[in-house]
Amino acid sequence: MAFEEALATWLVKQRWFAGKGRGLRDLAIVADTEVVGGDPELRHLIVTVSYDTTVDYYQVLTGLRHELPDELQHAHIGPSDDGRQVYDGLHDAELTRTLLAGIAADESIGRLRMRTIPGAAFETGLDSLVLGGEQSNTSLVYGEESILKVFRRLSPGPNPDLEVTTALARLGSQHVAEPFGWIETTLDGVPTSLAILSRYLRLASDGWSLAATSVRDLYAMEDGTGDGVRAAEAGGDFAGEAYRLGIATAQVHADLAAAFGADVLGDGVLRELTEQMFWKLDLAEAAVPELGRYGEMLGDAYSSLAKLRDPIPVQRVHGDYHLGQVMRTTETGWVVLDFEGEPATPLAQRRARSSPLRDVAGMLRSFDYAARHQLIGHPEQFGLNAVAGDWVRRNASAFCAGYAEAGGQDPDENDVLLRALQLDKAVYEVLYEARHRPSWLQIPLDSLAEF
Structure with missing residues (x-):
């Protein structure tokens, strides 16, 4: 319970949190998937935030460590119920390699499904860096090869970004960044996009x-x-x-x-x-x-x-x-x-x-x-x-x-x-x-x- 309170405090301070000023009534973790075990550990959470009449879904990838290094202090969320330190795992390159490798391998982990677009070729084993300045999502750049855009606020169903870029790339459009793959889950009974991996436009x-x-x-x-x-x-x-x-x-x-x-x-x-x-x-x-x-x-x-x-x-x-x-x-x-x-x-x-x-x-x-x-x-x-x-x-x-x-x-x-x-x-x-x-x-x- 202490962690959920810390998560709620952290969540409302994020730029991508859409409920500022709406009177958050309740927060609940409705899905919790272990992606990487051990120390550090990576867990994928789907969180519901309730207001007076509506409910929003968010995804948070949390890292857990017994000791949080200085370079991850800025991503700190709070203590877990077992005493470890919880932080925004997307800032931990040691953990986010798993996401890139999982997409390349068409891997499924619990409720998470990682998929490669047929014919896509991209390098794995790269360290990631979180891009700054985004207001609605969080993007990780792997080397200078690919970029993983993680959708923070979720809507049950296909995300238009994945739907459109895949269709336009299939038509041969040169005005979209080539998509490589995606991560999805099932939310409210329908496949729901969580993230999209695309070519990084480095120049x-x-x-x-x-x-x-x-x-x-x-x-x-x-x-x-x-x-x-x-x-x-x-x-x-x-x-x-x-x-x-x-x-x-x-x-x-x-x-x-x-x-x-x-x-x-x-x-x-x-x-x-x-x-x-x-x-x-x-x-x-x-x-x-x-x-x-x-x-x-x-x-x-x-x-x-x-x-x-x-x-x-x-x-x-x-x-x-x-x-x-x-x-x-x-x-x-x-x-x-x-x-x-x-x-x-x-x-x-x-x-x-x-x-x-x-x-x-x-x-x-x-x-x-x-x-x-x-x-x-x-x-x-x-x-x-x-x-x-x-x-x-x-x-x-x-x-x-x-x-x-x-x-x-x-x-x-x-x-x-x-x-x-x-x-x-x-x-x-x-x-x-x-x-x-x-x-x-x-x-x-x-x-x-x-x-």
Whole structure:
């Protein structure tokens, strides 16, 4: 019982814990599998966290040692009931080799099933390193060969990331990291993804970092005269990469349609979609009263969407598309990551068909974030607002041009839908920032002021 109390205390402090502020009522370990015996020991736990009306599942791989070395102190959870020290076992390279070897061997351990994708070849016996910065999962890099993404919050059923990357790799897409294998269990009677092993993109740069560098270079050119530099003048102009990213995005959408099919959105479903947008707006306005000043503009955009009569194509999409989900590689150009969708969204909704312009809207909002987040606390913030807007417009235009040229729905010809989707995303951002990053709340609010 002492361990479960320590686990609950540790769990709510993790970045990937989704229940912050929801009033945790109860925690229970519902599955406990010994993966490695001895000292150190590795155990796989599935934990339920109960709230007033809902229950969430989490997986925690715990290491146990009689003495915890200094390099693992940061992963300490608490004492076990038998007096050993319990810690986050994913940080222990001595233990995590077992996961890589188990996938290679198609091994089953208790309720855990480790599987290799036919034809996949990857090196085993490598030490792992936990990547920092992730908010929803925990990823281990083995050498410079493979990466194991461990899903922390579980939803019974197949994880879209495994489902999509496997299907796209089968089609020969060069815009996804090749999957090697996975780990699964059975949860609520259905096979449930626990982790996915993929090729590690060791010579790649993430889109957010590349865009942020371009913005930083541009702001550094501002001389304080108020005349304002142009985004095209920056040495690290990002527009070429934005254009190529648009092409890659359209190609991924085409592959998704080929793999999972496509349809059109009927009038009734469109009305339901706009009703959901209005409902989310009401929720956000209640939490952030400042949003009310944009209520009329938002309502007009949603109402215009509801009046559309032309069929709206829908298909499987990424669902949580932004600059942090793409990597620029030297070999194949842009690669898209993390097809699991927004983790807080129910699994059925994440796997449902949607307009591909939802992903376009997400990327356009990400360009806005890339430009504006560096203005927070900047001494020249007021003077740089116009510069930021120019950077956003230039890169959004380049991205949309590439997307349309490669066969995606032309954003210019679907401006009512795209505008509503962008605004819906901005409303979501307002609520998210108010709850999790109040210092960033001004980013989506300033964006709404310029729509």
